[in-house]
Amino acid sequence: MAVAALITFTLALSGFSAMLFAKKRGLAKWVITPARKSSSGAILLGGLVIYTATTLGMIGLSLADKLSYYHLFTWGVSGAILVGLGYLDDRKEIRPFAKLTGQFIASYIFANFCGFYLKDSMSMIFFNFFFIMGFAVFNGSNLIDGVDTISVKTSLVSYLSYFVLGQAYNIESLQTISTLFMAPMIAFWFFNRTPSKIHIGEIGGGIIGLSMMFMSFVSYNSLIETTNFSTWQIAHLASFGLLLPVIELGVSFLRRLWAGRSPFAGDKLHLHHILHLNYKLSAQSSASIIALVHMFIQSSLIYMSFQGHPIEAFWIGCASYIFFQSSVCFKLWSKRKSGTTPLHYVMDAIEQKNVIVIQADMMDEISFDISTDTQDDDTQAA
Numbered sequence: 001m002a003v004a005a006l007i008t009f010t011l012a013l014s015g016f017s018a019m020l021f022a023k024k025r026g027l028a029k030w031v032i033t034p035a036r037k038s039s040s041g042a043i044l045l046g047g048l049v050i051y052t053a054t055t056l057g058m059i060g061l062s063l064a065d066k067l068s069y070y071h072l073f074t075w076g077v078s079g080a081i082l083v084g085l086g087y088l089d090d091r092k093e094i095r096p097f098a099k100l101t102g103q104f105i106a107s108y109i110f111a112n113f114c115g116f117y118l119k120d121s122m123s124m125i126f127f128n129f130f131f132i133m134g135f136a137v138f139n140g141s142n143l144i145d146g147v148d149t150i151s152v153k154t155s156l157v158s159y160l161s162y163f164v165l166g167q168a169y170n171i172e173s174l175q176t177i178s179t180l181f182m183a184p185m186i187a188f189w190f191f192n193r194t195p196s197k198i199h200i201g202e203i204g205g206g207i208i209g210l211s212m213m214f215m216s217f218v219s220y221n222s223l224i225e226t227t228n229f230s231t232w233q234i235a236h237l238a239s240f241g242l243l244l245p246v247i248e249l250g251v252s253f254l255r256r257l258w259a260g261r262s263p264f265a266g267d268k269l270h271l272h273h274i275l276h277l278n279y280k281l282s283a284q285s286s287a288s289i290i291a292l293v294h295m296f297i298q299s300s301l302i303y304m305s306f307q308g309h310p311i312e313a314f315w316i317g318c319a320s321y322i323f324f325q326s327s328v329c330f331k332l333w334s335k336r337k338s339g340t341t342p343l344h345y346v347m348d349a350i351e352q353k354n355v356i357v358i359q360a361d362m363m364d365e366i367s368f369d370i371s372t373d374t375q376d377d378d379t380q381a382a
Helices: 002-025 046-063 069-092 096-118 123-144 150-168 172-192 201-226 231-237 240-258 271-278 283-306 310-335 343-351
Strands: none
Touching: 002 046, 002 172, 046 069, 046 172, 046 201, 069 096, 069 201, 096 123, 096 201, 123 150, 123 201, 123 240, 150 172, 150 201, 150 240, 150 283, 172 201, 201 231, 201 240, 231 310, 240 283, 240 310, 271 283, 271 310, 283 310
8 A cells, every 4th residue: 555655656746747847848748738827837737647647556556456457447437538628628728518528428437337336226326326426526626626735635635534434444445545546646735835836727626526436436335345334324424525526516506696697607706716815815725724624524524424423424514514615705705796797707708818919000990799708717727
């Protein structure tokens, strides 16, 4: 376990260093994509390094008979789709419909593999569960990634939660895989801390979401054989680590609909943005506060589960994440008027496009064509 994590950490560290070297030398431009909103000159595609290092680590575990080839195949196929989709979005900013279609396919394939592997009377139920949750977690993980180091800190807390479950119930595979996922994220922290040099981009958000789903699947499949909990209790217990991104997505969609806006429209009213921009906390402090609250909630849920109440803990966790977001953000959410287009939304849209300056004497008349673009600006944040 320690050897696999160390190797994966070293691979990720080397990959990030190679990206910065290539940027400095003007090499490998196909992996050097400037983050358009970065004030520190950061580049995207850090998620590509995370996926590559993790996959190589999983291959090593498979060769050492510590991970089944079936699990490796499941990770590889769905991950490859998300990587290809994220690469195109980071490079070309593909349309939301195309992005959602790709996520739909990746989630569908992952759910099919999971349902087939379970091979019991509950397989169809859990196919639908993994399909819906996968779609939500992929998007929610991207929404969370809005300030420096937040993806590192929140994902590490989730991985640690699964590690604790594995340790408590003596599930070696759960401990090994969670440690493997932690390693590249720790390496990424050195490059994502302020002033950030590398962002994970669309690829990273999708891969973090996939890793959460993978951990949930492995947890369920392992706990069903090692605990006395019922099937439904284990299903809730295995889903604890998914709550943060799912609640983030659900709250974001509902508040946008409540404000009379498209649920796919980007904004800066997420929890991390409000802590950073409105409460004037640094990016890293905002990320640390959210991660600490995440850790407190996860710890409480795990403790309740050990007392024999995983279902109750799951729903208390949902309420806790919603309460935390609402208590911090509701005052600002309620100030937004339905149907309005605040100036900073317009400026954000302008910043996403190339600007061409034309001399006034070259034009006879000026007209404007204003169209709505639902591209979410959170997917490119640090």
